Amino acid sequence: MYDVLAGTTSHPTADDVFTSVRDDVPDISLATVYKALEAFVSCGVARKLALGSGPARYDGRTDDHEHIRCLSCGRVQDIEGLRPVDWMEGIAALTPFDVVGYRLELQGYCPDCVH
Ligand SMILES: [Zn+2]
Ligand SMILES: [Zn+2]
CATH class of the missing domain: 1.10.10.10 (Winged helix-like DNA-binding domain superfamily/Winged helix DNA-binding domain)
Incomplete structure (x- = not known):
């Protein structure tokens, strides 16, 4: 399985x-x-x-990677390459929490659904 x-x-x-x-x-x-x-x-x-x-x-x-989800058909794909780690560290500095992680999901319409 x-x-x-x-x-x-x-x-x-x-x-x-x-x-x-x-x-x-x-x-x-x-x-x-x-x-x-x-x-x-x-x-x-x-x-x-x-x-x-x-x-x-x-x-x-x-391995750490981000995802994008199609709002129309629900397909989920990996996003390769760039990771928003620096950006997340900036946000973490704004809270008193000990930040240990984040979840990021981009949303949009896949090439099959965009038309
Ligand atoms: Zn789609
Ligand atoms: Zn994945």
Whole structure:
């Protein structure tokens, strides 16, 4: 099941993974898929993304990177290259909190939806 997650950049939901895995393992349950995905997240080989209001998505990439989400079709893509770390440090300096991280989600319309 990890192969499904590691082999895609589509940031699938548990349902999406369930649909793919079921081709190979017809009697697998959605609950089993959920448990496996959560286990991957807790042992650090995958990340869980809570983007927008839809279901959580899972990411086989665990290096730091940002995401952009299409407001029309819900597709989520990685953003490569530039990271807003310096900018975030500036914001962190404005709060009394000990800032340990941030979540950034860009929103827009993908090339298929922009027309
Ligand atoms: Zn779209
Ligand atoms: Zn990603």
